[in-house]
Amino acid sequence: MRNPVCTYRLQLSPDFTFANLRKILDYLEELGISTIYSAPFFQARKGSSHGYDIIDPFKINEEIGSLEEFRKIGEQLQEKKMGWLQDIVPNHMAFDGKNVWLRDIFELGQDSEYFRFFDVNWDQTEQPQIMAAFLGDPLPQVLQKGEISVKLCGEGFTFNYFSHQYLTSTQTYAAVLSETEYLEWQKKFGGFNGSAEQWQLLKKAFLDQVEQNASLRSTIEERLESINSSEEKLKELLDLQYFIPVHWKTTEGKINYRRFFTINDLICLSMEDRKVFNQYHQFIFQLVNEGLITGLRIDHIDGLFDPKEYLVRLRKKVGEGYYVVIEKILEWDEKLPAHWPVQGTSGYGFLAAVNQVLTQEKSEAAFSDAYDKINPRHSEYAELVYEQKLFILKERMGGEYANLWELAYELDLMEPEYRTDGYKEALGAFLAGFPVYRIYPEEYPLRKRQRKIINSAYEIALENAPHLKKQLGYFRKLFLGEAEKDKTDMLFYLQRCQQFTGPLAAKGVEDTSFYIFNKLLSHNEVGDSPENFGLTIKGFHERMKKRREGFPLSINATATHDTKRGEDARMRINVLSEIPEEWFSKMTEWKNLFSSQRDQSNIPDDNEEYFIFQMLIGHWPFTNDPGEEFYERSKAYLQKVLREAKENSSWAEPDEAYENNVFEYLKNLLSHSKFKSSFVPFQQKVAAYGAIKSLSQCLLKMTAPGIPDIYQGTELWDLSYVDPDNRRPVDYELRKKYLAEIKSISKEELPDQLKSFKQNYPDARINMYCLYKALELRNKNRLIFEEGTYLPLDLEADFSEDIVAFARVWSNIYAIIFAPATVSKIFDEQLELKENVLNKKVLSLPDNFPKKWKNAFTKRKFEEQTEFTAAELFQEFPVAVLIQS
Structure with missing residues (x-):
């Protein structure tokens, strides 16, 4: 089985369907993508924007497309020699009335073949009932207000509470119908013997009879009206169900099923049961066997009872060479179990390593001292x-x-x-x-x-x-x-x-x-940790060598659907670690501007205000005109921040008055002329340096051990907030236009174009150029980066702690990568080299290295050269790759 060269993560959803995907397949092929990396595309709740709330694992989400459409896409991918990496969710499904297995359980109870498929302690109650924690108030109050009702619809009797609708148990029919009606129905159609298939036939016969007999229908509706008008009768009927509605907060003290994290409406599966495993994966393995899915990404492996046993079963089904990665968050010094039959992880650890090496670790004391005073x-x-x-x-x-x-x-x-x-x-x-x-x-x-x-x-x-x-x-x-x-x-x-x-x-x-x-927000990131502040270049090399030796086919991610902020927003915030004195001086200046407003209310508090300043540094638009759209996005983000922190507001007990005061503070910031006159020039400098760090981040992702992944749209700058902000629509027409322009650059035009990229870096063409050329290099020299040795290079003293430099070597073919880490020391705010470093030597090649090279970004050739200066490497473009000529 062919491993990916580079994956492209797509959030397929009702807003981005198979039809939308087909419109960009040519673009992705031209960009150099080898593998589509798809979010879960199985039948999820109506309108799901992420796909992790699956209600039917046996079909493709009808809001995304059909199996026939997917097969046509598969044919196109085969023609393009591209693959499909599919994200699957074996840990949980949606707790929803449309869930195909829960529906069966709610009707048949212990007679359902799926009764033990979910991780439920059925034995906590006399009548086996799973808690359905979706009520806005305790059940007695809900019954008193008449918010729950039982109805007859085309699927049978259902309990209804606002948008929630659950099928009722078979006993409900005996309770609603008169004894004579029930016995006649059972006698006429053969009675219920406990099988799901027979029950569906029996129920259909009943529904057909109701449809054809107006008198019977009228009688049943009268009985339902009588039941719905009586709290006592409704409670008696609820006691016959295999679910019991409870207040959503009940789960904070009592629960009889396992949830995904603390989300009541995501119910976990007993995937350790071989029968559950086989049933759940039927459709997945069908798509694998058809060759439509060429790799699997396993979501939340840590939720499974025995992850290794699960992976062994999976491996037996898909084969030894099949590409399988898992979502696994490893702590800084933690290792993935070497005996697990996987190619690696989905990339959080790589994100952390790159994020840390592009942070100036020498500034930790300055940030710690300042933050101790703030919080x-x-x-x-x-x-x-x-x-x-x-x-x-x-x-x-x-x-x-x-x-x-x-x-x-x-x-x-x-x-x-x-x-x-x-x-x-x-x-x-x-x-x-x-x-x-x-x-x-x-x-x-x-x-x-x-x-x-x-x-x-x-x-x-x-x-x-x-x-x-x-x-x-x-x-x-x-x-x-x-x-x-x-x-x-x-x-x-x-x-x-x-x-x-x-x-x-x-x-x-x-x-x-x-x-x-909030000491340095760029490290409050999935896979990373604010407990760490910076990584030496030597430390980065050590981690990459271990990565090469352990799981060299792990994904190299720098942005995912789970990341807390866009990859380029992180790089901007990392710039602050290079200029701590200026940063804290500016922050104090801005703080003083609004001291009178905050002296009265202390809203936001000091820690929240510090968060907001970093937020603006990272996410401020390149246009320097925040506008209403930016304010609204930032307001929605801040609401999430305040509620997740659980200090002055929370999801359980939101303090909207406090939140509105924080929003008002933000609004004043964005419109305050003195603040903007101080903030904008500083932010522009940070943004310029952040752009260089972003190019280094991109290059490291493309060339370090692992399979690079591009999150949708991040070919251009990614300044998004946490989800759902990072799932906004992507302007692919603009990306197609930029790529066409980049591919059409002639050798003669290249120097002027590179200069234009730097001068106009806010338009992000420079980022797409870096990504495209690095990916082009990787596609042409696949084995260098997939199997090649990782050799750290010792730079001259002036640059040894400021530039990440290493060689990838395979079969005597060499590529040398140079990615600046401490950018403010080497470059100015126009992305140009500083005068004092232009002619300084960066590297003397080891004796056994070749002497003929070509820069992949500038096409500049070097003949019989063993030493390189900063100007030779970075004067035309801020990062460099020398490929053996």
Whole structure:
């Protein structure tokens, strides 16, 4: 199976369908893309913009297109020798009345073949009922207000609550119909024997009879009216269902199904069950076998009970050479298990490494000192993370927390006298102490690294809760398999806990701490961490060498649908690490301009204000005219920021008055003449330096070990906010125009065009040129970058800490990459080299290197040359690749 050369991530949705995709296939081919990398395209909720809320995994989303259309696209891709990498979602589906499996369960209960397909504890209630947490108020109030009703429609009896509609159980028919009517129906059509197929025939016969008999229909409608007007009758009918509607906040303390993170309407699957695995993947494997899907990206692998077992099953189905990557967030020093049968991850770790090397690590002290004054309450990031994980566990995942606690007793892992608040608190502290998303225990004794992580979690929990030393010590023994309990049960319990440490980290860190700890916002990013501040070039080389040795076919991502801000907005914010004194001076100046407004209300607070200043630095439009559209987008983003931080507002308890005051502050900023006269010149300088960092980021993505990925539209500058802002429509006509212009540049025109790219860098043609030429190089020299050795190069002292330089070597063919990291030291605000570095030597080639080279961006040739100056490398273009001539 052919591996991708470069993937292009597309968010297929009702707003971007197969028909839209077909219009850009030629463009993507000309750009040099080898593989379409698609968001989930299976049948999702109506209007879904992301596709992760699947209701039917056996067909393509009708709002995106049809299987026939996809087959036609497949034929086009085969002609173009392009592939299709498909994102699949084995962890969860939408908790929705249209979910094909839930519908069957709601009607048939234990008779449904899908009854155990979802991760549900059916045994918590006398009548097996799954909690349907979609009510706006507690059930008694909802019944009192008459907001729930039972109706008869073309699909049978349904319970309805605003937009929610759930099919009723078979018992409902006996309860609504008179005994005589019910018996006659059953007798006439053969009775119900428990099979789904027979029930559908029986129900259809009933519905046909109602349709043909006006008197019967009228009688049933009268009965339904009587039921709907009685709280008692409605409650009696609800007691016959296999779901029980509850207030959406109920799940914060009680829940009997596993959710995706804390999202009530995403219900998790029991994918560890082989039957569930086989059923769920039927259509996926059909598309694989037809050759329509040439690679798979597995979403949220950490949600599965046993990820390795899942991957082994998957690998057996698709074959050894088939391209499979997983979505996996690795902490800074964490490694992907080497024995997993995958090509690698979907690229968050690469994003973090590039983001860190393009940050000036020498400025950490300056930023820490300044931020301690801005936000002294949260100056210690590790403490903040622990606090927020505990908060999420107790306040948002209280139901899951209670279930894990009770499971320990069900498995006889706890003594009766341990049923105290102290032991339960210790369990929570231990889970919050996990320094990684999760471990993957397969058997006892655990692997050395797994034991190390559990011991680390114990130490973190003990440091924060020393009064629980005895209780924490017991849980450490339990997790290590050293308690005097059944080892099978201890392992099961540890594996079960690991399905929740991941969501705990995601919600406590990415969706809470990342919106509170604002020292340098570019590192509040998926896969990255504000706990780290910069990476030396030597450190970057070490990481890339390990990447080359371990999983060289992992995806190199710099933007995804999950990233917190656009890749070029991050680079702008990283520029601040090169000019800390000027940055904090400017920030103080702007702060003083609005001190009188904030003295009265302290809204936004100091930390939020600091966030806003960085936000504007990163996302300010190149036109320098923010306009109403930018304000509205920024306002929507800030609302999310405030609610995710959960300090002055939240999704659970929004403080709209506070939020409106923050929006008013932003509006004043954007219209304040003194602020703009100070901010705009500074921001323009940062934007220029950020553009150079962006080119370095692009080049590193294209040439470092791994498969480069382009998120939709990021051929041009990407200054978007977090989703849904990063799923806005892409102007492909403009991109087609730019690409055609770039491809038509003659050798004689090139010097003038390169100068024009720099002078007009806001239009982003410079970024597309960098991407296109690097991708062209990669396509022509595929094996150099896919299999070639990674050789770090030692630069002259003046540049050794400022430029990332390495060679990729395959079969005695060489390519040398130069990506500036500390850009303000080398370039001016016009993207030109500074006078004092022009003639300085950057590199003397090792003795065994070739001496004939060609610059892939400028087409400049070097004959018999072993030394290179800054001017020779960067005077025409800010980044460089020398390919052996």
